[in-house]
Structures are given as structure tokens and as C-alpha cells.
Amino acid sequence: MVVEPHPPIEAPDADAAPPASAGRHRHDPANWTLAIGFAVVATIIGLIVLAWTILFVTKGRFLKPTFESIASRMTERQVKVAGDFQFYFDIIDARFVADGMTISNPTWASKPNFFEAKHIAARIKTIPVLFGERRAEWLVLDGGKVDAEWDAKKRNTWTFGDPNQKGEPFQWPTIGRADVTNTEVRYIDPQLFLRTDIKVGDIAAGDTRIDGKVPFTGTGTLRSKPFTMYGALLSPNSTVTFGRTRFEMHARSGPTYLDLNGTLPAATQIEGSDLNLKVHGPNVRLLFDFLGVAAPDTRNYWFTSKLTKAGGEWRFTRINGRYGASDLHGKMTISFPKDRLFLDAMFDSNLVDIIDVGPFIGYAPQALAAQGPQAAVAQTGGTPRILPDAPLRMESIRNFDAHILYKVKDFRNPKFPISNVDLTFDLDKSLMTLSPLSFDIAGGKLASDITINARVPAVITDYDIRLSPTPMSKLLAGFGVAQAGTTGTIKARIKMQGTGDTLRDSLATSNGRIAIILPKGTFWTQYVQLAEFDIGLFVQKLIQDKLKKPIEINCGLLGFTVRDGVAAADPILIDTDKNVMTATGGFSFKDESLDMNFRADGKKFSLFSGQSPVGIKGYFAQPGINIISPQLLTRGGVGLGLGLVASPLAAVLAFVDVGDAKAAACGPVLAGAQASAMRTKSGKPRKDVGKVGDNRQQAGDRKQPDKIGI
Incomplete structure (x- = not known):
């Protein structure tokens, strides 16, 4: 076996760069920033989850002192919770519970607290709150007391902050469903001369609650006229939040009755409501007296209409009814531009009885219908009178402005055939105009322009x-x-x-x-x-x-x-x-x-002409014609004398008209x-x-x- 010799090992060059290490990497700034961001978000989420967990487990009871301090500072009122307090997030929406909660009144108010409650609980929609909308899915309130007052300086108890600032209109939070028991609400408005005391909830049942129903009863006075009322909010018994809520109310003041029923977009939301109104009584004036609006006297009336509130306007549409023997239809809007009541209406009638028009110019309606114009006005000076003497109701006229269109197809009148009445009535700061006021009469047309200036004394x-x-x-x-x-x-x-x-x-x-x-x-x-x-x-x-x-x-x-x-x-x-x-x-x-x-x-020559004045004497109410005047009697006596002295032919000479x-x-x-x-x-x-x-x-x-x- 032949073994090859190893090649010689050369020493490394001192000037050569060392090879890159496999375990070392270069850092990317973008990746590093992203990693930090993820870490921060994870930390925040972790803290939120931790806070949510702590709040959910503890029900946020430990926040009671913080809540009292922050709420008192923001409202510039004293806010206290005497009993249990809870504030936590149930998934996303917040739950709030407080027992023995009070919110104080400003010093000028007649009661120490604006709000009191034995128990209050609510589920608050969190996301709408972030956009400035106060919205609760449901509300439970027991033993509540609300003191809602205005004063003469136009301050009110529900405008928080500076106690001397001008009060703002009350805006109900939108509440989908409510369960209210043993709660009282007092409302005072000296400018409207209104005072009400309302009991809300199932008062008689004590702690027993009626699911989905909030009954109320109340008493009060409006412009010194007492009234009573009762009704209920009938919320839907379903899990669908913010469903339309059925509402009904019945009110009475003396002989005047009002019934209201229909649906609300939510339990405390009037805007966009769909209501049915029915009123009846002996005199329309008594009804409009509650608004401080001068209306003419009428005989018995009844009216129905649809009612809704939109953009600060109360809109009465599909008005239908009768006053006396006359029918009335149309629509009416009540608004408050520049804090002044404005009435805008358009009415029409198929048939109006002349008796029902008399009160428009001052005749007492019942006496006019029963006994005629002389009985319908005050008799003064020992002579019969028929011109009406009912004064303009200046205190009411100064309170509102108006624009009213009124058309009448036929006019029941035993003497003159009248039809197609067309009236435009305007009231602008005590200046009244009836222009035009026109109607067809017996084949002709009567047109008039009448101006009543009540701006001057x-x-x-x-x-x-x-x-x-x-x-x-x-x-x-x-x-x-x-x-x-x-x-x-x-x-x-x-x-x-x-x-x-x-x-x-x-x-x-x-x-x-x-x-x-x-x-x-x-x-x-x-x-x-x-x-x-x-x-x-x-x-x-x-x-x-x-x-x-x-x-x-x-x-x-x-x-x-x-x-x-x-x-x-x-x-x-x-x-x-x-x-x-x-x-x-x-x-x-x-x-x-x-x-x-x-x-x-x-x-021309006339043999038997009286040639003597004929008198129209008496009064508007009792006119008389004096055909046999003293001059005529004198001439008759002369003629009789001539007849006796001369002949019957001479007797007629006294009545001869020479025709000149x-x-x-x-x-x-x-x-x-x-x-x-x-x-x-x-x-x-x-x-x-x-x-x-x-x-x-x-x-x-x-x-x-x-x-x-x-």
C-alpha cells in the first residue's frame, strides 16, 4: 500500500483578513425598531389585560376614592358613594355600580342634592363614549331622586362646572332598556311657570321589579294651572339592544284631556319618535294656555295627530278633528328660535259654521250658539250691544310669534253664501297681520288686509x-x-x-x-x-x-x-x-x-207719495224703521182736514209729488x-x-x- 505524502502546511499570511465567523451577524436598524415596537405593544396589551383582569376580579372597588375625587373636580360638585362601588370592563363595555350615590346641587338651588340613588347600575357602551356619545345598553335605578331646576338667571342644576354659568338644555343619555323603581323626579322652570313632581317606577311593588316596564305618575302646575298625568315606558323584552320602545301617557287638567302613545327610538330618546296624540275638551283656548299662546275661544273640540320631535322642532302632522260644528285638518310645528316660541301651521276645513267663527273676534262661544250675538257680549250703558268686547290677551301675544295659513271650503251662514276662505295670519313681536283675508261671497269676492299693532301701549x-x-x-x-x-x-x-x-x-x-x-x-x-x-x-x-x-x-x-x-x-x-x-x-x-x-x-208726478223722511232708528242689536214719521202724520192730518172742508178729491192733494x-x-x-x-x-x-x-x-x-x- 502506497501512502501519499501530505502537502506541506503553509503559515498564514499576517496581512490577510481573517475569515468571517459563522456565529456573528450584522444588525438591521429597521428590524430592531420593529422588535422594540412589538415589545412595547405587547407590554401595553399585557398591562391592559392585567388591568382588565384586576378590574374584573376586584370589580374596580378600589377606584371609589379616585372616582369621587375626579368626578367632584370635573363637575365642581361634591360626588360621593356611601356604599358599594364597582367599575370594570365586561369584555369591552364598562359596567358601573354604585350604592348610596349623591351629586350635590349648586348653592342657589332649593335642595341640597341634584341626584341621589340607593342603587344604580349601568352597562355603558365604551366605543361611542370615545366619540362623545353618552349611550347605555341598560340602566337599573332604585330609590333615585332627581332635582332638575332652573332659576330666574337661566341657570340650572344639571349644567356642571361653574355654578353661575348659563344653563344648557338637558340632553338625556341614550338608554336602550331601563328598570327603574321608587324614583322621584322634580322639575321647576320659572320661565315657563312649570313645576312637576313625578314618581317613576313600580312604586307600589317595592323591591319587586316589572321586567321591561317603567311606569310613572305625576302632578304639577303649568302657568298656575294644575294637571295630573300617568303612563309608562314599555321597553322590549328582548336581547336586541336599542330597540324601539313603546310609550304611553295620559294627562288631565280640569276638563282638558290629553292621550299620547307610540314608540321611541330608545327609552329616553324623544328625537325621531313616532307618537299618536289625542286631545279633547270644551275650549281650545284652555289647551293653548299651557303654552302661553293666545288662541280663540271655541266650543267643544277633539283633535288627533301624529307627533314627533326633529331638530329641536315639535311636529304635529296629520291633524284631524272638529271644533263645535266645524272640521279642521292640517299640520303644525312648534319651535324655539332664539329662545322664543314660534308656531308655524297650515290648516284647512271643509265646512265651518258661522257660530264657530264668532269667538275669533271676541264673542262668547256657548252664549253665541245658544242665544245670539247680544247674549255673547257684555251689555253696558243701558243700551243693547252686539259688538264684541273681549280684549286681546296681551300677556300671551307677547310670548310667541306665528305664521298660520287657514283655508275653508264652505262656510255655513244663513244670510250670506260664503266659500273659499283664505286667511294668512302672522304675528311678529306683537304685530299681527291678517293679510290676505279673503273669501267668495254671493258671486263676488271680499278681500281685506287688517293690521293690529300691539307693540304700542x-x-x-x-x-x-x-x-x-x-x-x-x-x-x-x-x-x-x-x-x-x-x-x-x-x-x-x-x-x-x-x-x-x-x-x-x-x-x-x-x-x-x-x-x-x-x-x-x-x-x-x-x-x-x-x-x-x-x-x-x-x-x-x-x-x-x-x-x-x-x-x-x-x-x-x-x-x-x-x-x-x-x-x-x-x-x-x-x-x-x-x-x-x-x-x-x-x-x-x-x-x-x-x-x-x-x-x-x-x-215724475206721483199721486200717493209720502214726500216725508223715513227714519231708521234704534241700535245695531235692535234697529227700527219709522215709516209713519211726524211729517207724514202732519200731511195726513192736513189731507184729512181738506177732505172734511172741501171734498174727498182735495184730501189726496197733500200727497201729490210734483216730480222735480x-x-x-x-x-x-x-x-x-x-x-x-x-x-x-x-x-x-x-x-x-x-x-x-x-x-x-x-x-x-x-x-x-x-x-x-x-
């Missing part, structure tokens, strides 16, 4: 009422005017201003103009000659059964200048084919008296001008319509416009 009302040409056959059908044979129309305008907080006072101090115009047309009634005050011709044709020909009206004006509540004829002039009718006198809004004398001068009346120029008449502008057909000034100066002497001396646009 003495309420000022401006009236501007316009009647478009309206067929007299329809307008006066309820007063015996026959439609067949009557082709004449009537148009009018009333423009006045008065002072006073009642309709009676406003009219009694008013100044302005009233103009009623009769354009060319015919007018027929069974008492046709009475309309022309030709007594002799009326008797003659009545005997001969010839009352079949209508009056031919050329033009007519019933004009009145009103000064300090007294309306003087300025002028009354009606030109017909046979007569020229004029009148003197007028009427007074002050005592509602009538004192006018009408006379007719014939254009001058026809009227219709231009000034149709323009509604004053007496000074009246002319005969030949253009000469009329001397039979009185003088404006005479009217001023009767009712003041303020200058009035010569005419108003008709």
Missing part, C-alpha cells in the same frame, strides 16, 4: 276691506230680495283706523271712510216701493196687485265719513228711474245707535266721492245731500280724503 288697528262687484240678487236673497228681476250689483270698501284692545273699542275710536256703491242695474223685492219710500204708490200697487216691475237703478252711493267712531252720511244718494233717494244722519260705533232719515224725491227731483251725475257717485263732489246730471252742485262741514260738526274736524278707491 294703545293697540292700533288698521282696516282695509274691499268687496268686488257682487250680485245683489244673491247677496241679499236672505233679506227678501228676489233673484229673478234683480240684475244690480254692489261693491264696497271700508278703510279705517282705530285704537283699543277690543273690537268694540277699536271701532268706537275709529277714523276713516265707508263707501258702498250700486252701479247701474235692476232691483226687485216684494216690497219694491218701500225701497223707494213712495208709500202712496206702494199702497196703490199693492191693492192693484201690480208689484211686478223692478226698480231701475242708475247709480247709488251709501257713503259715510267716520270720525272718532261716529259715521255721518257723506253722502247717501241713490238715483233710480223714478226717484232720487237721499239720507242724513248716521250711526255711532260708540253706543251702536242708529239715527238716519231717508227720503225720496220723485222725478234732479237726476244725479253718476261719475262722483261711482267713485265713492264725498258729498261736496256730488253733482246733478247737468253738472250743478247738489243741494240735497248735506254738506261735509255739517258732518264734521257732528263727528270731529279732522280732514278726510275726498274718496277712497273702490
Whole structure:
């Protein structure tokens, strides 16, 4: 066997680099940072798990002093827990338990503590809290007492921190389900004149709890009016959190009843609710008195509606019901922009009874329905009165603003056919406007703009009422005017201003103009000659059964200048084919008296014309016609004497009308001008319509416009 010799071993070169060692590595900075990060996160997670474990095992009882200290410092109130305290995380959500917990009130409050509870427990949603949302999956509260107060400086007991800061509105935490027993809540708001004391939970059952049901009962006063209420929150008995919660409440104040039921998004969340409201009582005014809103008196009413709260607004939709004999439908929103109540509503009615409208201008509704307008107002001064004297409710009007639209399809009225009523009512800081207020009447249209300025101590009302040409056959059908044979129309305008907080006072101090115009047309009634005050011709044709020909009206004006509540004829002039009718006198809004004398001068020879004034006397409530005037009796006596002395033929001479009346120029008449502008057909000034100066002497001396646009 041949053994090969080993090659010679060479000594290493001293200058050569040593070979890399297999056990040594170069360090990567990125890997090193990542490793540190993992270590930190692992440590944090470990600490969290450790803290969670400690809290879960100990239930966080050792945190009670820390909780009291931090809560007291954050709220600037004294927060104490007299008994057991627990705060720990049950997986993610936090559980909180406290026995004998109290939170003190600010020093100005009437009670020492804002909140007290024998036992309170809650499961709080942790993640929503991180985003500023207060949300609890469930709440258990026993023996709780809550004192929620406002004061005159607009501070409240639930705004924590500086006790003198302006109070913020209360925001309920969102609670999915609640189990509340033996709990009392007191709420006081001097600005709303509201005080309530509510007992929440199963009071009678003591410690026995009713699963999923939170009943409540309460009493209180609102604007000095007492009320009682009871109801319940009926939470769903399921494991689904934050399910919709059924709610019901019943309230009563004297004869006014309110029922509310429906669903809430959560037990303490009103926003987005879906509720059904029903109210009924003898007078809508009593209901709105709770809001401090001035509403008109009504007869018995009932209404239903849907109710929800959205964006700070209380929205009443699908309103349906009746007041008196009238129906009402629509929607209404109540909001509080700039801390001032604002009512925005849109109503409509298919049929409204005139009795139900009377209270809108001050008539007592029940008396108006039972006995008429005279019984519905206060009688003063020993004379019959029918103008309403109910004052504006200034204390309520100043409390709110409003925008109301109201439409009525048909209007039940025994005298005038009225339909398509359209009213826009606005109230802006005690300035009320009814503009437009319009309706169709007997084939014509009445439009008006009325402004009531209650911003000044003495309420000022401006009236501007316009009647478009309206067929007299329809307008006066309820007063015996026959439609067949009557082709004449009537148009009018009333423009006045008065002072006073009642309709009676406003009219009694008013100044302005009233103009009623009769354009060319015919007018027929069974008492046709009475309309022309030709007594002799009326008797003659009545005997001969010839009352079949209508009056031919050329033009007519019933004009009145009103000064300090007294309306003087300025002028009354009606030109017909046979007569020229004029009148003197007028009427007074002050005592509602009538004192006018009408006379007719014939254009043609009339054998049996009375030729004497016919008086309209009395009062608005009790008017009277004095056809047999003293002048007529005198002429009758003269005729009787002539008959005895001479012959029967001479007896009729006293009633002869020579027919010298001058026809009227219709231009000034149709323009509604004053007496000074009246002319005969030949253009000469009329001397039979009185003088404006005479009217001023009767009712003041303020200058009035010569005419108003008709």
C-alpha cells in the first residue's frame, strides 16, 4: 500500500483578513425598531389585560376614592358613594355600580342634592363614549331622586362646572332598556311657570321589579294651572339592544284631556319618535294656555295627530278633528328660535259654521250658539250691544310669534253664501297681520288686509276691506230680495283706523271712510216701493196687485265719513228711474245707535207719495224703521182736514209729488266721492245731500280724503 505524502502546511499570511465567523451577524436598524415596537405593544396589551383582569376580579372597588375625587373636580360638585362601588370592563363595555350615590346641587338651588340613588347600575357602551356619545345598553335605578331646576338667571342644576354659568338644555343619555323603581323626579322652570313632581317606577311593588316596564305618575302646575298625568315606558323584552320602545301617557287638567302613545327610538330618546296624540275638551283656548299662546275661544273640540320631535322642532302632522260644528285638518310645528316660541301651521276645513267663527273676534262661544250675538257680549250703558268686547290677551301675544295659513271650503251662514276662505295670519313681536283675508261671497269676492299693532301701549288697528262687484240678487236673497228681476250689483270698501284692545273699542275710536256703491242695474223685492219710500204708490200697487216691475237703478252711493267712531252720511244718494233717494244722519260705533232719515224725491208726478223722511232708528242689536214719521202724520192730518172742508178729491192733494227731483251725475257717485263732489246730471252742485262741514260738526274736524278707491 502506497501512502501519499501530505502537502506541506503553509503559515498564514499576517496581512490577510481573517475569515468571517459563522456565529456573528450584522444588525438591521429597521428590524430592531420593529422588535422594540412589538415589545412595547405587547407590554401595553399585557398591562391592559392585567388591568382588565384586576378590574374584573376586584370589580374596580378600589377606584371609589379616585372616582369621587375626579368626578367632584370635573363637575365642581361634591360626588360621593356611601356604599358599594364597582367599575370594570365586561369584555369591552364598562359596567358601573354604585350604592348610596349623591351629586350635590349648586348653592342657589332649593335642595341640597341634584341626584341621589340607593342603587344604580349601568352597562355603558365604551366605543361611542370615545366619540362623545353618552349611550347605555341598560340602566337599573332604585330609590333615585332627581332635582332638575332652573332659576330666574337661566341657570340650572344639571349644567356642571361653574355654578353661575348659563344653563344648557338637558340632553338625556341614550338608554336602550331601563328598570327603574321608587324614583322621584322634580322639575321647576320659572320661565315657563312649570313645576312637576313625578314618581317613576313600580312604586307600589317595592323591591319587586316589572321586567321591561317603567311606569310613572305625576302632578304639577303649568302657568298656575294644575294637571295630573300617568303612563309608562314599555321597553322590549328582548336581547336586541336599542330597540324601539313603546310609550304611553295620559294627562288631565280640569276638563282638558290629553292621550299620547307610540314608540321611541330608545327609552329616553324623544328625537325621531313616532307618537299618536289625542286631545279633547270644551275650549281650545284652555289647551293653548299651557303654552302661553293666545288662541280663540271655541266650543267643544277633539283633535288627533301624529307627533314627533326633529331638530329641536315639535311636529304635529296629520291633524284631524272638529271644533263645535266645524272640521279642521292640517299640520303644525312648534319651535324655539332664539329662545322664543314660534308656531308655524297650515290648516284647512271643509265646512265651518258661522257660530264657530264668532269667538275669533271676541264673542262668547256657548252664549253665541245658544242665544245670539247680544247674549255673547257684555251689555253696558243701558243700551243693547252686539259688538264684541273681549280684549286681546296681551300677556300671551307677547310670548310667541306665528305664521298660520287657514283655508275653508264652505262656510255655513244663513244670510250670506260664503266659500273659499283664505286667511294668512302672522304675528311678529306683537304685530299681527291678517293679510290676505279673503273669501267668495254671493258671486263676488271680499278681500281685506287688517293690521293690529300691539307693540304700542294703545293697540292700533288698521282696516282695509274691499268687496268686488257682487250680485245683489244673491247677496241679499236672505233679506227678501228676489233673484229673478234683480240684475244690480254692489261693491264696497271700508278703510279705517282705530285704537283699543277690543273690537268694540277699536271701532268706537275709529277714523276713516265707508263707501258702498250700486252701479247701474235692476232691483226687485216684494216690497219694491218701500225701497223707494213712495208709500202712496206702494199702497196703490199693492191693492192693484201690480208689484211686478223692478226698480231701475242708475247709480247709488251709501257713503259715510267716520270720525272718532261716529259715521255721518257723506253722502247717501241713490238715483233710480223714478226717484232720487237721499239720507242724513248716521250711526255711532260708540253706543251702536242708529239715527238716519231717508227720503225720496220723485222725478215724475206721483199721486200717493209720502214726500216725508223715513227714519231708521234704534241700535245695531235692535234697529227700527219709522215709516209713519211726524211729517207724514202732519200731511195726513192736513189731507184729512181738506177732505172734511172741501171734498174727498182735495184730501189726496197733500200727497201729490210734483216730480222735480234732479237726476244725479253718476261719475262722483261711482267713485265713492264725498258729498261736496256730488253733482246733478247737468253738472250743478247738489243741494240735497248735506254738506261735509255739517258732518264734521257732528263727528270731529279732522280732514278726510275726498274718496277712497273702490
